[in-house]
Amino acid sequence: MTLAPARFNGRRACAALFVVIAAGTFAPTHGFGASRAGDAGRTTSPKGPAATTAMNLPMLSAAEAERLRAIVRGTLSSDSSITLQSRRDFWRLADKALTGSALDARDLRERLTGQLVGYPIYVYEDAESAIQTRSPARSADRRAYEERMLRLGLLPRAAVIHGDEMIRQAAAGDSMRIGGRRVHPSRPLLEDALANLKRARARLDTLFTRP
Numbered sequence: 001m002t003l004a005p006a007r008f009n010g011r012r013a014c015a016a017l018f019v020v021i022a023a024g025t026f027a028p029t030h031g032f033g034a035s036r037a038g039d040a041g042r043t044t045s046p047k048g049p050a051a052t053t054a055m056n057l058p059m060l061s062a063a064e065a066e067r068l069r070a071i072v073r074g075t076l077s078s079d080s081s082i083t084l085q086s087r088r089d090f091w092r093l094a095d096k097a098l099t100g101s102a103l104d105a106r107d108l109r110e111r112l113t114g115q116l117v118g119y120p121i122y123v124y125e126d127a128e129s130a131i132q133t134r135s136p137a138r139s140a141d142r143r144a145y146e147e148r149m150l151r152l153g154l155l156p157r158a159a160v161i162h163g164d165e166m167i168r169q170a171a172a173g174d175s176m177r178i179g180g181r182r183v184h185p186s187r188p189l190l191e192d193a194l195a196n197l198k199r200a201r202a203r204l205d206t207l208f209t210r211p
Helices: 010-024 049-053 062-077 084-098 103-131 142-153 157-172 187-207
Strands: 176-179 180-183
Touching: 062 084, 062 103, 062 187, 084 103, 084 157, 084 187, 103 142, 103 157, 103 187
Parallel strands: none
Antiparallel strands: 176 180
16 A cells, blocks of 8 residues: 555556455445456356345345346446446346335445445545544544444454554555555655545445435
């Protein structure tokens, strides 16, 4: 989560960071990746009853659950995938998925994308602050997000531990191995990674606004 030696391309490092979000400790537990590159790192199969069960969406068939995931994958990958039809399809499936459930649309969003986009943003923001202050800290916003996600069972404790470690390393200036390369803490790299994540979050905002 960091800036590399001068010979190392920062944008390539940033791309590696984004893949780590999808395929590493912040990997999805519900069967899809954060980007085309991250798709290869899915932790559960996108097909069949197991995927539906993993998402706790028993009202959807396997095909419907896959369509829901495909829309979210596309939204995270590209602006061009957000069409009026895809939004209508998404909300038709989301409404069906939430029928008889204690979940609301916000919970569904966190269940589908919290580990890919929501939580990493808080971690990287704290890491950026840690680089400036040389002191690891947990922001009030990250603490509140973690507490809510842990309470709902949408964030594994291991992800919180890993986030704390990333921030500690950022504060100490320790190098990290990401995407097979050794990189070093840097605000520019974190800013680039955060920009990617926030663009993905903005696309999700559009998707999760009922047409």
